[in-house]
Amino acid sequence: MRNGLLAAAAILLSFVVSWASPASAFETFVTVPEAPGGASFSGCYSANDQLFGRYRFSFCFDRHGSYSVRGWAHCDGSLTWTTHRGEINVNIRRTSCRNGVAWARADMTCRPNGRLARNLIRQLGPSGNAITMRVSSLRCTYFPSVRGYRNQTFTARRN
Numbered sequence: 815m816r817n818g819l820l821a822a823a824a825i826l827l828s829f830v831v832s833w834a835s836p837a838s839a840f841e842t843f844v845t846v847p848e849a850p851g852g853a854s855f856s857g858c859y860s861a862n863d864q865l866f867g868r869y870r871f872s873f874c875f876d877r878h879g880s881y882s883v884r885g886w887a888h889c890d891g892s893l894t895w896t897t898h899r900g901e902i903n904v905n906i907r908r909t910s911c912r913n914g915v916a917w918a919r920a921d922m923t924c925r926p927n928g929r930l931a932r933n934l935i936r937q938l939g940p941s942g943n944a945i946t947m948r949v950s951s952l953r954c955t956y957f958p959s960v961r962g963y964r965n966q967t968f969t970a971r972r973n
Contacts, residue, residue: 854948854949855875855902855948855949855952856875856876856948857874857875857876857948857972857973858872858873858874858875858876858972858973859872859873859874859875859952859970859971859972859973860872860970860971860973861954861968861969861970862968862969862970862971863966863968863969864885865883865956865966865968866963866966868885868886869883869884869885869886869887870883870884870885871883871956871968872970872973873893873904873906873970875895875902878892879892879893879894879895879904880892880893881893881906883911883917887911887912887913887915887917888911888912888913889909889910889911889912889915889916889917890909891906891907891908891909891917892907892909893905893906893907894907900925900926901923901924901925902923902924902925902952903921903922903923904921904922904923904924904954905919905921906919906920906921906922907919918958918959918960919959920956920957920958920959921956921957921959922954922955922956922957923954923955923957924952924953924954924955924970925952925953925954926949926951926952926953927951927952927953927969948972949972950971950972951969951970951971951972952969952970953967953968953969953970954967954968954969954970955967956968
């Protein structure tokens with residue numbers, strides 16, 4: 815039990831951002847005891863719940879961060895992010911959508927969701943050796959900039 819708590823604390827304490835080889839994508843890593851090089855957050859995620867009751871929201875942490883909104887609005891925008899003390903802090907940029915509407919600027923914070931053992935997916939190379947560990951689920955809180963809309967917390971799963 816104590817080792818499990820220590821492992822969970824370690825995942826939340828620090829992030830290490832590193833560049834992979836020039837041909838590969840930008841990777842964001844969280845330091846964990848099970849993976850000396852850290853566990854990657856890079857990749858795309860989809861919210862399990864709809865934002866504000868009618869929008870499907872997905873986002874990608876890659877070299878050029880992006881997000882998409884589907885539903886009444888159809889939007890594709892960009893985002894930036896930083897890591898600090900076990901959290902990914904995301905800036906969602908305003909973007910123009912179809913039919914003369916726009917998606918407003920917002921902030922979002924994400925953390926690994928649930929128990930560490932359930933959230934890490936080991937990807938194996940041809941020799942069977944672990945290449946990297948990837949976090950499979952995030953718990954995020956979306957902070958809209960538009961008055962009248964409340965913060966919304968949701969779980970996002972890796973695509």
